[in-house]
Each structure stands twice: as C-alpha cells, then as structure tokens.
Amino acid sequence: MTDVMSDVSPWAILIAAIFTSNILLTNFLGMCSFLACSRQVGTAVGLGTAVIFVMVCTTAINWCIYTYALVPQELDHLWFIIAIAVIAAFVQFVEMFVERFSPKLYHALGIFLPLITVNCAILGASLLMITRHYGFWQSMAFGLGGGLGWMLAIVLIAGLRQKMTYSDVPQPFKGVAIVMIITGIMAMIFMGFAGMVKI
C-alpha cells in the first residue's frame, strides 16, 4: 500500500457511493440480508437505517484505529481481522446501548442489529476505504454514502417485491430467483452511471 492520499472531494465520494458505485449493486456486498429482509418496505427501511448508522460509525472507528494504531506500528497486515472484531464489538455495544436508553428505537431496529454483524457491506466499506487511500472525511463520506446507497437499493427492491406479489411470476422464477434477476437488472441500470464520478 502506498501512502498517497486520494484527492477526491468527500462530496463526490458521497454522491458516488450512493449512485455510481453503489456498494450493493456494483460490488454485490451485503447480498444475504438484502435478499432476506426485502419483502416489505417497512422492514427494508429499518434495516437500511441500522446499516447507515453502523457503517458511518465503524468506518470512523476503523479509520482511526488503522491510521493511528496500525500504520505507525507497521501492522497493517492485521487490518482484516481487527476490522471484523471492531465491527462485531461495536454492534454488540450499540445493541446494549439502544436497548437501555431507547426501547422504542430498540424495538424498531433490535432484530436487525445482530444481522448487521455479518453484513459484508459493513466490512466492505471499512476495507475499501483503506485500499482507496481515503482520508478521514473521505472515509466518513464513503461510509455515509455506502450506507445510503445500500438502503436505497434494498428499499427499491422491497418496493418492487411488494408490487410483485400481484404479478404473475412463472413458477420456476418464484421466490429468490426472480429477486436475483431483478437485482441484476437494477445493477445494470446503475451501471449506466458508472464512470461519471471517479472515486
């Protein structure tokens, strides 16, 4: 890894992470919860919100640990495993914190938080910000944009799936199959934006 910082503006990264390089539709990260929790728009919004929150916080924490603890000690090869540990611990902590101080929010997000520990989009964001040499604000923008983009994708697919309840889907395509096909088509649409902003 080189130490040359990326010089893209955080605003550009934010917009790009939402639309042109959507973490779900161009990197296909976080597919499991995307397929499992996209039956209803309400659920999708809940899970999406939780992902945004956790992604922003973990990119911030991970960036600090990486920059101030691992790089000075030349231990950046430990990066993967530490990023995972931090994410898991953070999600646990947030779960406890929210449960204690905001039972309402806990009941809205509660069942989604454990799902996020194993959501690869969260880990993906933490890893990509390092390979792309982002600075702190760029990482934050990337975390926020990545989360928003993931939520956008899952809310879109949930809306489509709700509508699809009334459509005549051929028997062999019913269930996850048609969702994969739609996701593919959606990914192709988002590919139309590709290259507009370079990040």
Next chain:
Amino acid sequence: MIFLWSILVLVLIVVGLALLLTVAESVLVNYGICIIDVNASEKSLEVEGGQSLLSGLVESKIFIPSACGGQGTCGFCKIEVLDGGGPILPTETPYISRAERRDGVRLACQVKIRENIKVKIPADLLNVKLFNATVKSTTPMTNNIKEIRFSLIEPSEIFSRVGQYIQIQAPSPDGPVFRAYSISSAVYETNEVELVVRLIPGGIGSTYLHNLEVGDPVEFTGPYGDFIFDEDPETELICVGGGAGMAPMKNIIKSMYKEQPDRTCWLFFGCRAKDDIFYLEMYEEMAKQHPNFHVVYGLSDPQPEDNWEGETGFIHLSLDKMIEADGTKRQAFLCGPPPMIDAVTRVLQTKGLADDEIFYDEF
C-alpha cells in the same frame, strides 16, 4: 519480531474490546431486581431483571407451557402482560391473533424483564408443579405404542382434571426440551401418572420415553389443559380416538365411571389392523359393569388373518351409523390425526353437536 508484535497487538485489541463490552454489559444491561405482579397482586415475585419473562416465572416455580425451550417457535407460552412488557415484537406476531393482541397476550419467552411487570396467569397454570418421578412400568401395547407409568416422588401427589396433559422433559443435543403428553391414568390415581406413547421415528420425546427402563428417574411439569368436562349425568359422552389417540380417552372414561357409573358413553377407536388394537379387553370388561358404556373399535384395513367381525372402514363412518341425531345433549372429545378430527367433526355437526361441545387434540 514482527510476528510476536502482531500477535500481541491483536490480542491486546481483542481483549480490550471484550473488556469494554463486559463493562458496558454490567453497566447497561443491569436492570436490578424487578417485580412480577401476578393476577393483580395475588402473587408478587422478585426476579433478576434482564432475563425473559418465561425464565423469570420458571425461577419462581410458575411453569408456563413451552415446548421449544424459549426460542419463540412453539407459541405455547402465551400469557397476558398488562403492564411493563414493551411493544409486541416481530418474533411474536406470527403466534398472536389480533384479538389476543388487544388483550395484551404475549409470548412469555420473548418478553424481556426490564422493569416491574404486571401479568395475568390463569389459575390453572399457578397449580402447575415440577414433578420428580421414577418409571414404575413400561408395557408394549402394539409394535410401536407403549404404556408408561411413573410413580411420583416429589411432590408425591398430582391433582389434575379430566383430559389434562403433562410436559415431559427429554434430553436433546441442544439441551433439555419439553414435550406434551396426555395423561392416561384416571384423575383419582393421584400417586401415579400414566402415558400412552407412540414411537415416532426421530422424535425426541417419544424416543426418550420408549427407551426408559423401570426405575429410571424422570422430570415433568403439569397438569396443563383447559378441557372442561361436562359433569351433567344426562349429557352423553362421545370419545373418538385414532392411532395413538387413546391416552385422554382412558383418562376420561375411567375417571368418569368412578363417579357416575350409569352415565352413557360411547368410545369409538379407529386403527388399521388387529395388530394395532389395544385396551379392547379392558374396555369390554368395563362395558360389562357399566351397561351404558358402548365400545366400538373399527379397523380401516383389516387383514384376512385378523378374522375381524367388528366394524370396518374409517371410524367416522361407524360413528355416523351408530349415533342418531335425536337431540340428546352430548359432549365429544376427539384425539387423533388431523384428517380424522376433520371427518369426525363434520359427522358430529350433522348429529346436532355445536362447536363448543366438540373438543379435540390433534397430533
């Protein structure tokens, strides 16, 4: 050197995170002692907060039925939470109907005790106890049905109503699970509990029970069940069982004839062939003593070597033939596989029984 240093830093970070979580847990998830108020201050229980309502109640010796071990998959542990349970969780909604929701019915295993909580528990469930017993006898009835009798040790007596069941604790790879079985011994046999168990291949409860030997210790909770027996001597009782659905019939008939020897009762029992017949001699003996007791066994698939002269065909057909729609007040208790229950229920309706006069136990 770099390896040692890497391992050290990794361990440090992981231990640091674990410590942070432990501290956070003891500060954040410490709810202190909470009070469960049962049935408007009839009982007031002090339990450690943070656990589920189900385990809090079990800790205080109130045994709510539960077959899945608190995973929220059986839907048995329904109780009314009047105050302090928080909103209903998505894990509960599949088991709770809209009407139940209005009454505040929740799954006790999903409600976490975070504050003082008010619940309403049916008086019946407050009588449920945990019994220690030993196996007194096991008797094979057919090639896959066994009669198993337990002698109670602590408490030494069980006071059940007609048609109730117990939950036996069976070991499983994921820890102990509870499985429900109807009591087949009569209610006046208070020192013993008898079950009639069919072996289901791969079934946790039935495999455990079938492998028990005389003298083995067992634990169960009970009695459960909300069947209300019609005590009126003028009411005719119709019992219909199929396959292994014999246990509650034996319990009902034996208990009833002890108190009301002249009452009219019909027992219909359906099985496949003569090999599946059991208890027939016992019932015929009873029928001699109680002239108003009618026993009808029907075989759906009699073999030529059976030399069967009784009823053949499915049991609901025999029932249709023998019971007349003459306006007699009747109560029916059915126990067996769902298709049999459906068929028998339809026949009983044509005989003038209302839905609340038909009770059933499906399996």
